[in-house]
Amino acid sequence: MRAKTSAYRGAALLLAVGLLAACSGIKTYPNTLEKNLNIRADTRSNEFLGKVKADVDIYRVDANCKGEYLGTVKLDESAVAVGIPPDRPSYLVFNFASSAFFSGSSSSINYATLLKPRAGYRYDIKVSYTDNIYDVAIREMHPRKGGGREIERRELGNCKIL
Amino acid sequence: MDNLEIKTLILFTLLLSGCVTSHPQTAEEFRKAVPGAFMAKVETFEVNRPFRDVARTFQKKAPECLNLRIKTTERSSTSYHVVVTAYKPTVRVSAQRAELHVQQHHEAGVMNVTKEPEGGYYLLVTDAYPLDKNRTRIDMFAPSMGHDVLISAIKGWATGKNVGCPDLTKH
Numbered sequence: 001m002r003a004k005t006s007a008y009r010g011a012a013l014l015l016a017v018g019l020l021a022a023c024s025g026i027k028t029y030p031n032t033l034e035k036n037l038n039i040r041a042d043t044r045s046n047e048f049l050g051k052v053k054a055d056v057d058i059y060r061v062d063a064n065c066k067g068e069y070l071g072t073v074k075l076d077e078s079a080v081a082v083g084i085p086p087d088r089p090s091y092l093v094f095n096f097a098s099s100a101f102f103s104g105s106s107s108s109i110n111y112a113t114l115l116k117p118r119a120g121y122r123y124d125i126k127v128s129y130t131d132n133i134y135d136v137a138i139r140e141m142h143p144r145k146g147g148g149r150e151i152e153r154r155e156l157g158n159c160k161i162l
Numbered sequence: 163m164d165n166l167e168i169k170t171l172i173l174f175t176l177l178l179s180g181c182v183t184s185h186p187q188t189a190e191e192f193r194k195a196v197p198g199a200f201m202a203k204v205e206t207f208e209v210n211r212p213f214r215d216v217a218r219t220f221q222k223k224a225p226e227c228l229n230l231r232i233k234t235t236e237r238s239s240t241s242y243h244v245v246v247t248a249y250k251p252t253v254r255v256s257a258q259r260a261e262l263h264v265q266q267h268h269e270a271g272v273m274n275v276t277k278e279p280e281g282g283y284y285l286l287v288t289d290a291y292p293l294d295k296n297r298t299r300i301d302m303f304a305p306s307m308g309h310d311v312l313i314s315a316i317k318g319w320a321t322g323k324n325v326g327c328p329d330l331t332k333h
Contacts, residue, residue, distance in 0.1 A: 135326030
């Protein structure tokens, strides 16, 4: 009887989680393309028992500079390999969500940029949030020569001149 | 209402009326007002960085990080308060000085009682002056309480040690 109740509870919890995930509008990015982004996040809250979570929303950008949401990738200290289409612009929105345990407060801020990866190139992206200061640094790495160059932030409206 | 409460109310009214008669309408008025203002300060320091680099960082980072709108929600058991604040950065660079102005305009949740300049009330003005080839002087006119994250970020841009953006949802 106890096992049956526990199973019902587990099923109800799964259903609730599933419904919440479906209703929130957040979906996992399929990430099926050849991996050209290497993203590493370093997030630290300066509040006692506070947390900062980072993720990136990925949008396909059409000829009119309109974004279509494809999904979200969660970021952490271990590098995450992501594939986005080469030679066409994508819109990346890096979200930083912080929460404080004692005050119960939460907030989020984001950093958005267009990126048009060149075929064959790799992009190292360092995402950081420390002492309430956040940064996203994108570096284009040549497939053979090494080194690289910093990629400037671009607004969605500038997709045609990318 | 007892005597102490009346005195407190009068003191508060006097302080408030002193604070809200007018606000600076230009960056220059803000520079002049800050040294004698309540809860504002002038901070001067030097950085080992060429003036040109400091100016370039202000030009790059200010529009990137400070041109945004923040919505803050405060909830308690008896109240629910939403404030929407739009920030506006302006950078002006000449051979003698690089200026960074930050203005804030409350779009919701705050009632303005004095004339607001175009673009919002001045929150902070930072000036950079060339000292020699590799050194720059920074004058910051800023609030003495709150907005620590914004101040810290602009100091990072001036020194070049941290060029991240301030999380303006924090104070």
